[in-house]
Amino acid sequence: QQQVKQSPQSLIVQKGGISIINCAYENTAFDYFPWYQQFPGKGPALLIAIRPDVSEKKEGRFTISFNKSAKQFSLHIMDSQPGDSATYFCAASSPNSGSARQLTFGSGTQLTVLP
């Protein structure tokens, strides 16, 4: 099963708060888990990514937590800012022999950070 399930669909956070978006997957062959940020009228931009050999990766205010046994991963945005208001997509990919890696996307989370 290639699905990646993402929640919540929408999230409203006060400025300075923590935003948490969760994703779950079924395919144990997935070995690359990126998060993308998309602003209106723009294409998705890679925010941060993790491999399953680590449980956490932090880049600035953005942290991915990864739980391999539970097949879940989440994005934490610390000190959320109004400029973080965007749609966030989790994704996953697995190696396909003889073919390109393809990304399977979650359904997206619309984040609104209130000033």
Next chain:
Amino acid sequence: SAVISQKPSRDICQRGTSLTIQCQVDSQVTMMFWYRQQPGQSLTLIATANQGSEATYESGFVIDKFPISRPNLTFSTLTVSNMSPEDSSIYLCSVGKGPLQPTYGYTFGSGTRLTVV
């Protein structure tokens, strides 16, 4: 990471016509992909554009409806043929690294917002 130029950025087209979307990359890339993003929805892979061979289409997408060209390692086109209002979407070009490699850094173009009337 690669810089992608996608044209046109938006278009309004009559049903029954076709639109060709161009994707130009500033460096040679092995893999190019075309995605569709319907309003307020996630991204769905249409096909992988293979240089020198036919594109590989995902389930639900066919070559007659979405012909793809990939003449070299920096350029690809996607045509949306015989359009209907259901084709109204954002179409996105994406590039990544070679097969079987950890492709940290898939890059997306800004997309083509297509409205079919």
